[in-house]
């Protein structure tokens with residue numbers, strides 16, 4: 001590992017400069033006007049992988065291209081295969097006025113690289129690319145065969161990747177699947193994540209009168225769609241934070257004892273957490289701790305609501321319609337389709353006949369759970385300990401990675417989630433950043449992990 005370490009320490013600057021180039025692409029998958037930027041980003045990556053000597057294919061899809069890059073095959077019966085997954089698409093940067101520096105002009109400040117996608121997920125998967133580069137450029141035999149699978153639609157639900165993986169399961173099958181698209185519990189707690197929540201998205205619309213009406217002339221005689229929608233939404237969760245949609249919790253697998261203990265052992269300060277989020281106090285489902293609520297309990301969340309007059313001053317109307325975007329986060333063994341149906345049925349049941357209700361299901365992603373006791377997890381613990389100098393912890397995460405469940409069902413290899421993000425990286429928020437110390441440690445960790453996996457077999 002000496003030569004690899006030397007290579008890594010000598011190339012810290014170019015690695016960061018390359019990451020900056022990657023972050024400069026506004027590869028926002030949810031906004032059609034960025035289609036061209038998404039394609040350019042994929043092209044840049046393809047070229048980058050080629051210069052490192054990997055065999056690269058860019059697969060077009062109905063959406064954004066999927067990149068598959070393979071290291072030159074190492075022969076021998078004992079060489080395990082590793083698939084490394086990441087995504088080059090990013091969330092929209094808006095609201096722009098809250099950014100201290102421009103989201104797609106990455107800037108280094110105090111050891112951090114600021115820019116949309118710097119941490120979610122460009123900086124994280126790029127760390128693995130640089131680790132593989134170190135093997136190749138120093139002519140150190142790679143202990144495993146590596147395939148990178150980098151997609152451009154994670155932030156919009158990974159639908160095209162799902163069919164791609166199902167179709168090409170044989171080619172993509174690997175002994176281990178490494179994903180860095182989660183966070184460490186803290187800077188001092190390198191983390192192996194063994195579960196992520198799923199998601200069931202739903203749009204709801206309430207239509208009332210055929211047009212906005214004068215609220216003085218007609219108000220009081222017809223249902224107000226915004227009020228009706230507010231009631232409908234409020235009828236989904238009770239004052240104790242329990243989702244009251246019948247059947248919602250039926251498939252929830254309770255936390256195991258060791259998990260509750262593990263979570264309780266983590267240094268988590270509720271006050272500091274509330275301060276960090278800018279809320280006066282914390283709330284959530286009664287009977288559960290904050291970490292349990294975030295990681296292991298399902299939620300019903302309103303992501304956006306619209307309807308009626310939003311401009312300055314007053315406009316006295318009964319609005320014609322109101323709408324809401326809802327997502328439920330799901331835990332093992334809830335099924336997104338079933339949950340979307342239960343919520344729809346519940347809304348229909350409580351909706352008065354004075355309005356028309358339309359519901360449209362959105363993307364679905366299954367919750368994910370992997371045994372934290374596999375060989376891969378053990379190898380990850382060794383690699384994290386070496387690179388970060390402290391004892392790794394096991395955690396769940398509240399966010400979703402839609403493709404993980406498909407990997408699990410169709411590729412079978414052990415899935416290892418070793419996030420390089422930090423809790424204050426501002427994912428999906430203004431001023432997203434990647435901690436560069438974490439980036440470099442992540443590269444070293446990846447080099448170690450590949451080596452460990454090569455000997456674990």
Ligand code: BES
Nearest residue numbers: 120155156157181182183397398399400
């Ligand atoms: N990297 C996140 C997933 C994540 C977030 C993992 C927080 C662990 C903690 C990913 O890019 C993401 O944001 N996914 C979306 C998926 C959705 C659009 C289907 C999410 O969780 O909202």
Ligand code: MN
Nearest residue numbers: 120121154181
């Ligand atoms: Mn991500």
